[in-house]
Amino acid sequence: MGRAPCCDKANVKRGPWSPDEDAKLKSYIELHGTGGNWIALPLKIGLKRCGKSCRLRWMNYLRPNLKRGAFSEEEDDIICRLFVSIGSRWSVIASQLPGRTDNDVKNHWNARLKKKLLGKHAKGAEAKGDDNGGITGSPQQPAPIGHGRNELDGRFYIDAANHGSSSVMPSTVPCLVSPWLPEDSGGQALQCLNDLTTELDEILRFNSLMTVATGPSEENVMKPKPLGR
DNA sequence: AAGCCGCCCAACCGCTCTTCG
DNA sequence: ACGAAGAGCGGTTGGGCGGCT
Structure with missing residues (x-):
């Protein structure tokens, strides 16, 4: 049974x-909040929408302080760095x-x-005559680092950040990371990755503490340094 | 001008995790 | 301790739009 x-x-x-649905949802939440129950929310407002749909609409579109438009270079760097470190944990x-x-x-x-990323990597692999494409694993899914809830649950990394334990990086990492690093050998890539991981741990730990202490706030968010490319 | 194609974004789907009775 | 319900997340899809032929 499903x-x-x-x-x-x-x-x-x-x-x-x-626009009418947007206005209804927005005004209600601004006045009353979500009430901690998204499923009941559309009934209260009189919207014929699924609660999940309301939540998604609010989180992705109606929520205040959302930034629209193109991503900056700095944002690109941050995304790439974090993706390399923790994989597709988009919410993180x-x-x-x-x-x-x-x-x-x-x-x-x-x-x-x-x-x-793949474009850069393809160029690099081509130059080195890498017949494997240089990426360990599926060419379509090059970044399964720590991803997969059963194998290496993403929460591990958050826990590591919160409790100061060391992170584990599979052997696939240097191949994946290399496009975002200066020309280097594997050793330098690993060193760079270690620095990156340490920095990420610090950031996540810092943000976690600040959130607990003062609640979520833009000022409290510590950002990774831009990539040196 | 029209058709094709690829890009991008909003939204949906299905799963796991968390909370609560 | 257990199960149900709700919340949250990541993957995928569909359609609008603009560029190209």
Whole structure:
């Protein structure tokens, strides 16, 4: 027996949101908050939408202080660095980019940065005559670092950051990282990766402490340094 | 001008995790 | 301790749009 659906799909509107629906959702949440129950929210407002859909709309589009438009070079660097360190933990990566949502980051990665990364790597591999494409694992999925909830649950990295234990990096990492590093040997790549991982741990630990102490705030977010390319 | 193609973004789907009774 | 419900997350899809032929 499968899991029960979160809402009655027959009686729920799907597809793009109308300005009227946006206005209803926005004004209600600004006045009353979410009440901690997204499933009940559309009923209260009178929207024929799934609670999950409301949450998504609010988080990705209606929420205040969202940054729209093109990603800066600095943001690109941050995304690439974090992706190299923790894989496709978009919510974690987005938390380091004030005003950006996980969906934004994910879309940006899939649309641009992935190609940028793979493009650079392809060039490098070509030059070195790397018949494996230089990437350990699937050529379409080059960054399974620490990703996969069963094998190496993403929370491990957060826990490592919060508790100061060391991180584990699979042997795939140097191949993946190399496009974002200066021309180097494997040893330099590993050293650079270690620095990166340490920095990430510090950042995540810092942000975690600040969030606990003062609540989430843009000022409290510590950002990684731009990549030296 | 029209058709094709690729890019990009909003939204959906299905899964796991967390919380609560 | 256990199960159900809700929340959150990452992967995927579909459609609008602009550029190219």
